[in-house]
Amino acid sequence: MATSTHPYAKELEIATLAVKRASILTKKLSDSIVTLQQSGTLTKDDKSPVTVGDFASQAIVNHAIKLNFPNDEIVGEEDSQDLQDSPLTSQILDLINQVQQETSEYDDKIGKLSNLKEITTSIDFGDSQGGSTGRFWALDPIDGTKGFLRGDQFAVCLALIENGKVVLGVIGCPNLPQIIHSNDKHEGIVGGLYSAVKGVGSYYSALFTKGFTPLDQQQKISMKSTSNPSELKVVEGVEKGHSSHSTQAQIKQILGITTPAINLDSQVKYCVLASGQSDIYLRLPVSDTYREKIWDHAAGNILIYESGGQVGDIEGNPLNFGTGRTLQSKGVIAGNKQVFDSVIKAVQQVL
Numbered sequence: 016m017a018t019s020t021h022p023y024a025k026e027l028e029i030a031t032l033a034v035k036r037a038s039i040l041t042k043k044l045s046d047s048i049v050t051l052q053q054s055g056t057l058t059k060d061d062k063s064p065v066t067v068g069d070f071a072s073q074a075i076v077n078h079a080i081k082l083n084f085p086n087d088e089i090v091g092e093e094d095s096q097d098l099q100d101s102p103l104t105s106q107i108l109d110l111i112n113q114v115q116q117e118t119s120e121y122d123d124k125i126g127k128l129s130n131l132k133e134i135t136t137s138i139d140f141g142d143s144q145g146g147s148t149g150r151f152w153a154l155d156p157i158d159g160t161k162g163f164l165r166g167d168q169f170a171v172c173l174a175l176i177e178n179g180k181v182v183l184g185v186i187g188c189p190n191l192p193q194i195i196h197s198n199d200k201h202e203g204i205v206g207g208l209y210s211a212v213k214g215v216g217s218y219y220s221a222l223f224t225k226g227f228t229p230l231d232q233q234q235k236i237s238m239k240s241t242s243n244p245s246e247l248k249v250v251e252g253v254e255k256g257h258s259s260h261s262t263q264a265q266i267k268q269i270l271g272i273t274t275p276a277i278n279l280d281s282q283v284k285y286c287v288l289a290s291g292q293s294d295i296y297l298r299l300p301v302s303d304t305y306r307e308k309i310w311d312h313a314a315g316n317i318l319i320y321e322s323g324g325q326v327g328d329i330e331g332n333p334l335n336f337g338t339g340r341t342l343q344s345k346g347v348i349a350g351n352k353q354v355f356d357s358v359i360k361a362v363q364q365v366l
């Protein structure tokens with residue numbers, strides 16, 4: 016399908032502008048965390064920067080969607096209930112005002128928020144329950160809370176879902192360098208925008224540039240096709256509470272992978288995978304009862320498929336985004352098509 020005439024052209028442009036605006040805002044907060052950490056003035060349990068970012072980012076993105084697609088529902092992570100009586104409201108309003116001014120040329124397309132009432136209304140557009148029919152958006156305004164609070168990786172993740180399948184995904188990665196060699200070696204522009212449209216492909220462009228760049232002027236990305244264990248690279252989370260690093264170590268051993276894994280928070284893992292900088296994403300469950308949220312995987316899911324990869328649960332079955340706000344399956348495994356089946360086999364062997 017042509018890159019400029021695909022059926023989701025308007026959706027992609029609006030999603031991109033909204034994610035870019037939200038990314039500028041969250042990057043400011045992330046930079047301020049780093050500064051506070053360096054000066055030793057951020058206490059460990061102060062979660063206020065992420066709270067401000069969560070609400071502001073969801074308000075901006077939801078507002079953009081509702082303005083352009085008033086009939087679309089949104090499955091958003093945050094709920095304005097937690098904002099009531101919060102001392103952070105004036106900070107949220109100030110930050111939104113500031114970023115709207117800096118990107119005022121987007122107002123024609125994605126509007127602007129003027130007061131607290133509009134902000135809370137917009138956040139609560141995110142209350143959809145999702146489901147297997149019709150179309151809705153899934154939004155994680157800041158994915159990778161733990162990474163964000165460490166000054167590491169996080170992402171603004173937006174996806175469009177139709178009849179349980181993801182058809183469009185846009186991920187803003189404010190702290191992600193273009194090229195990741197290993198946990199302590201990287202290079203290139205910091206801040207990446209990763210987009211995918213069903214039947215069109217997956218694309219990379221720099222995040223902190225102005226406006227919407229048509230896909231044919233972005234860099235098309237694809238997964239590698241290697242299955243040679245000595246060349247395979249695994250990407251996995253940082254937090255041991257989110258995925259089982261010990262089970263993942265066993266799987267890597269069975270597959271004969273010796274290259275150290277790349278550890279990254281949030282859906283930036285899918286971006287690194289889709290751009291061929293790693294081959295396998297392992298997210299083995301730590302608990303029998305935890306079910307992943309759809310906004311934690313929807314945008315990354317289409318990015319992998321459109322770059323030639325495959326995604327499944329621990330059984331190897333595709334993830335079903337039509338089961339409400341949570342997935343019903345356990346774990347997430349993604350890989351290039353050449354290795355996917357052998358990874359699932361290894362997973363089955365270990366579990």
Ligand SMILES: Nc1ncnc2c1ncn2[C@@H]1O[C@H](COP(=O)(O)O)[C@@H](O)[C@H]1OP(=O)(O)O
Pocket residue numbers: 157158159160161162252253254256257258279280281282301302305311
């Ligand atoms: N027990 C859990 N198992 C798996 N994922 C979890 C668990 N608890 C929270 N998460 C979610 O995992 C995502 C990030 O994972 P990672 O960065 O390690 O890949 C976050 O969205 C986080 O939710 P939250 O947004 O509430 O922090």
Ligand SMILES: [Mg+2]
Pocket residue numbers: 155157158159160310311
């Ligand atoms: Mg998340």
Ligand SMILES: [Mg+2]
Pocket residue numbers: 092155156157158159160
């Ligand atoms: Mg989140």
Ligand SMILES: [Mg+2]
Pocket residue numbers: 092160
């Ligand atoms: Mg959260």
